[in-house]
Amino acid sequence: MEMHQVRYFLAVARVLNFTRAAEECHVAQPLLTRAIKQLEMELGGDLFRRERNLTHLTNLGQRMLPMLQQCYESAMTAKSLAQSLKSGTIAPLTIGLSLAVDISLIVTFITELVRALPGLELHFLRGTGPEIAEFLKKGEVEVAVAGGLGEQWDRIESWTLFTEPYVFAVGPKNKLAESVAIEPEDFAKERLVLRTHCEHLAEILPFLENMGHGKQAHTVSTDADVGVLLKPNIGFAVLPRSSAKLLGLKELEVYGFDVSRTVSVSTVAGRQRSTAAGTFIKMVRAADWSQIDQVGMPASASKVA
Numbered sequence: 001m002e003m004h005q006v007r008y009f010l011a012v013a014r015v016l017n018f019t020r021a022a023e024e025c026h027v028a029q030p031l032l033t034r035a036i037k038q039l040e041m042e043l044g045g046d047l048f049r050r051e052r053n054l055t056h057l058t059n060l061g062q063r064m065l066p067m068l069q070q071c072y073e074s075a076m077t078a079k080s081l082a083q084s085l086k087s088g089t090i091a092p093l094t095i096g097l098s099l100a101v102d103i104s105l106i107v108t109f110i111t112e113l114v115r116a117l118p119g120l121e122l123h124f125l126r127g128t129g130p131e132i133a134e135f136l137k138k139g140e141v142e143v144a145v146a147g148g149l150g151e152q153w154d155r156i157e158s159w160t161l162f163t164e165p166y167v168f169a170v171g172p173k174n175k176l177a178e179s180v181a182i183e184p185e186d187f188a189k190e191r192l193v194l195r196t197h198c199e200h201l202a203e204i205l206p207f208l209e210n211m212g213h214g215k216q217a218h219t220v221s222t223d224a225d226v227g228v229l230l231k232p233n234i235g236f237a238v239l240p241r242s243s244a245k246l247l248g249l250k251e252l253e254v255y256g257f258d259v260s261r262t263v264s265v266s267t268v269a270g271r272q273r274s275t276a277a278g279t280f281i282k283m284v285r286a287a288d289w290s291q292i293d294q295v296g297m298p299a300s301a302s303k304v305a
Helices: 003-015 018-025 029-043 059-087 107-116 129-138 201-210 223-230 241-247 275-286
Strands: 091-098 120-127 143-146 156-170 192-195 217-220 237-240 250-254 260-268
Touching: 003 018, 003 029, 003 059, 018 029, 091 129, 091 275, 107 120, 107 275, 120 129, 129 143, 129 156, 129 260, 143 275, 156 241, 156 275, 192 223, 192 237, 217 223, 223 237, 223 241, 237 241, 241 250, 260 275
Parallel strands: 091 120, 091 143, 192 217
Antiparallel strands: 143 260, 156 237, 156 250, 156 260
């Protein structure tokens, strides 16, 4: 089935006149008639009853009409999309974000990209570090921001953005919020809110278990849920300092605890990058991340050239 055959069929179905349909399609009538005959042979029956002034669709033609209309519209949409992508009118960018990375950390750069590229279409995929690495391998994301990707594939190219500590945190009204530095045993009566998406649980859990926590805990899979639970004093959590700042939680210094994470931007070496992906990588690498510990956000961002 050729698309021009479908186009000719739709024209005749609309005007119910082969001569007028040929004029609309800017082809000779014998050519249009021959194309529809070929389509009828392929579909196994007549699509039209041909009468001088009363040409009309057969039962087969009526059944084929909505499907061929959809087929033609889908093909035209695909062609238009391909042309838009080629011309840069549409600029898709799929970014992988690990579950432990707050999207607020990159919103400044995304805002600049949207301003610079009016046709930008953003797509975000969330996952664990290893899942993000798989997204990169399979080409499901073009660039990723994560705190760790697990076992490294040698074609994944990464650039460090910042390193920050994990901290113990409680809601601002928790009685422990008034303390500056406390002992691990001070958490004996507090229930742990465990971030199951944490990328450094292997380092954090042994410390928590020594405190008597970890086996009995509330569990959540997003940092937003951590903030919701901690603000009314439903326990404490261990999370990156930037996340604690963004959630408005009270950070506590706990003697003997020293775990940190490194957040990087990654892509696959050797693959052609879109303008949007290349610009995003340049922006996040050029930004000043030195204030991340104090405010939970990059202090400044490089403008798009």
